[in-house]
Amino acid sequence: MQREHQAILQGKRLAFIGCGVMAEAIASALLRAELVDSHQLTGGEPNARRRQELSTRLGIRIVPDNREAARDADLVVLSIKPQTLETVMRELHGQLAPHQVVLSIIPGATIARLTSGLGHPLVVRSMPNTPAQIGYGMTVWHPAPAVDEAGCAMVQAVLEAMGQAIRVEDEDAIDMATALSGTGPAYVFLVMEALIDAGVHLGFPRAIAEQLVYQTMLGAVLYAKESRKHPAELRNMVTTPGGTSAAALYELEKGGLRTVIARGVWAAYRRAQELGQGRRVAQPE
Missing domain, CATH: 3.40.50.720 (NAD(P)-binding Rossmann-like Domain)
Structure with a gap:
């Protein structure tokens, strides 16, 4: 190539x-x-x-x-x-x-x-x-x-x-990609930041919490890509009934994590379309 x-x-x-x-x-x-x-x-x-x-x-x-x-x-x-x-x-x-x-x-x-x-x-x-x-x-x-x-x-x-x-x-796919992959690193960085802060709250020194999160995120992505399995299948594989993953995932779902992420992606998509029209919009209060 x-x-x-x-x-x-x-x-x-x-x-x-x-x-x-x-x-x-x-x-x-x-x-x-x-x-x-x-x-x-x-x-x-x-x-x-x-x-x-x-x-x-x-x-x-x-x-x-x-x-x-x-x-x-x-x-x-x-x-x-x-x-x-x-x-x-x-x-x-x-x-x-x-x-x-x-x-x-x-x-x-x-x-x-x-x-x-x-x-x-x-x-x-x-x-x-x-x-x-x-x-x-x-x-x-x-x-x-x-x-x-x-x-x-x-x-x-x-x-x-x-x-x-x-x-x-389809050109509209560019605006969709702007919301998903173009803006996507920001979503990942925010999740990384939240996990690192949670690790510090648990009692880890920040340097160790960062190392744990960076390697876990990298390993999870590489494993998911290489396995060719659906993320839901991979999640189920590491979720033991009554275990730590099940407890954590219950709280994340209860807090509306999926909905919040979807709303963020849609907000980015709408903003990409507004930028394309040369429009300036007021930021939400």
């Missing part, structure tokens, strides 16, 4: 519009996997300190002007915050060449909004997540109809450098 991706990206130039955490994660993954050389990557970043920092760390060219960054790229990655999207689209409107593919990782930004704002039909929408920074990301993506298979292959090669990537046929 690596050789195939190397062949696809050979000679291709990539530009990152916005050089934040995710742009650095993608660039680092591509360089680490030796899919591209540093001279194939360019970044557009208004913050001088960030330009210097990323240029020093990755050895890539970073410029303050987005149009200059995008000029010679085959793939233009929109890795900016949703709040700056309108400004950046105005900068790039009518500036992109017919062959250039735009890959957006902006939450909620729809293909219709991007193609209209950029005046450009070759747009791919995607949603990665933060484990992409260590090569264990999960990205869901969807291309506009105008993107050909060569363009899709280029996007797939880039996204798979960060972990797994799934192409979906």
